[in-house]
Amino acid sequence: MAHPQIAIFARLAKGGDAPQRLIFGQASKLSRTMHAIRYNAIRDEFYVGNPFAQAVLTFRGGANGQESPLRMIQGPKTMLDTPDTLEVDPVHDELIVPEDDKVLFFSAGANGDVAPLRVFRSPAKDGWKAAGGIAVDPIHNVLVLAGTVLGDKNKGGYSSPYGDNREALLIFDRLATGEVQPLRVIRGAKTGMHAIRQMEVQPKGGWIVISQMTSGELPEPEGTYIGVYSINDVGDVPPRWKIEGKPSNGMKKPHGIALDPKNKEVVVADMRMNALLTFYFPEIF
Numbered sequence: 077m078a079h080p081q082i083a084i085f086a087r088l089a090k091g092g093d094a095p096q097r098l099i100f101g102q103a104s105k106l107s108r109t110m111h112a113i114r115y116n117a118i119r120d121e122f123y124v125g126n127p128f129a130q131a132v133l134t135f136r137g138g139a140n141g142q143e144s145p146l147r148m149i150q151g152p153k154t155m156l157d158t159p160d161t162l163e164v165d166p167v168h169d170e171l172i173v174p175e176d177d178k179v180l181f182f183s184a185g186a187n188g189d190v191a192p193l194r195v196f197r198s199p200a201k202d203g204w205k206a207a208g209g210i211a212v213d214p215i216h217n218v219l220v221l222a223g224t225v226l227g228d229k230n231k232g233g234y235s236s237p238y239g240d241n242r243e244a245l246l247i248f249d250r251l252a253t254g255e256v257q258p259l260r261v262i263r264g265a266k267t268g269m270h271a272i273r274q275m276e277v278q279p280k281g282g283w284i285v286i287s288q289m290t291s292g293e294l295p296e297p298e299g300t301y302i303g304v305y306s307i308n309d310v311g312d313v314p315p316r317w318k319i320e321g322k323p324s325n326g327m328k329k330p331h332g333i334a335l336d337p338k339n340k341e342v343v344v345a346d347m348r349m350n351a352l353l354t355f356y357f358p359e360i361f
Contacts, residue, residue, distance in 0.1 A: 080106040085352070089288060089335070101142030112161035112274060112332075113207060115185060123144065123184075124339040125159035132159050132171060132182070142234070151189025155180055160208055161274070165250075167214035174206035174221055179248075196252040202227035203256060207242035209272050209286070215279040217250040218259070218307050220270035223288070225261060232265070234312070238291045239292065245272065245284065246263045247307060264312025268299055269339055277336045282307040283316075285342060287330035296328050296348055304360055326344055327353055335361050 081100035085093065100106070107126045115122045131150035134145070149156065149171075156173065162173040164184060170193065171182045177198035182190065191207040198204045202225075209222030220292035224229060224240045236243040244263035248256060263269070266287065275286040284305045290297035303315030319342075321327040332345030344353045 127158040147187035
């Protein structure tokens with residue numbers, strides 16, 4: 077197993093090019109499980125969760141080597157349990173962490189044992205469950221989660237053949253607090269969604285861009301894709317656009333995803349290929 081590290085590559089890196097920087101070592105407080113990294117251009121900082129330490133770490137944008145975080149959110153007041161993924165909202169200066177049946181909002185500058193600014197959670201009956209993937213649209217004030225719906229009423233007779241865990245997109249009011257249901261749910265056979273991993277929102281068009289890997293257990297599952305939905309979509313609808321995983325483009329099991337609006341590119345981390353794939357995708361920009 078590789079040592080925990082964060083590697084920073086040039087945008088135009090290809091093949092076996094070496095990273096420009098590495099962040100690693102005991103001082104970094106990184107763990108082996110990091111399923112989301114988010115960059116804040118306004119603060120020039122990036123954020124990563126450490127689920128084993130029940131912590132969220134903040135690094136300076138130019139961090140390098142065995143460097144310590146600038147700040148760390150950790151402690152009983154935080155309500156953090158297994159912060160495997162997170163999102164940053166630079167417009168409203170917030171960090172957002174999904175935790176199973178609730179979502180925690182912190183100030184982006186939070187440090188130490190601090191309580192969330194606000195929390196919204198699933199109702200006890202016929203609610204929902206988050207599964208990690210998260211993206212915020214600060215312009216249209218919605219928050220999107222990958223997850224599932226609970227109860228026969230919400231399921232509507234459909235279950236994914238790969239199990240109900242992360243087969244749905246749950247769209248919430250960003251400012252919601254307390255017990256809430258999603259504003260809209262995208263879910264069903266026509267979506268082809270069975271295991272949504274990471275996602276990003278392109279606020280300019282209100283586009284949700286997801287990585288759909290079908291199954292985490294299968295080494296090379298069928299039906300994988302990068303898909304695009306509207307924040308206004310609802311129900312059992314296919315993606316507006318998608319890039320299918322196939323031999324001709326080298327994508328097998330998409331996991332991480334990042335958008336580059338300036339260059340109209342989508343960057344995909346493929347966990348089967350152990351590679352970064354960059355696609356030109358002008359339609360969403």
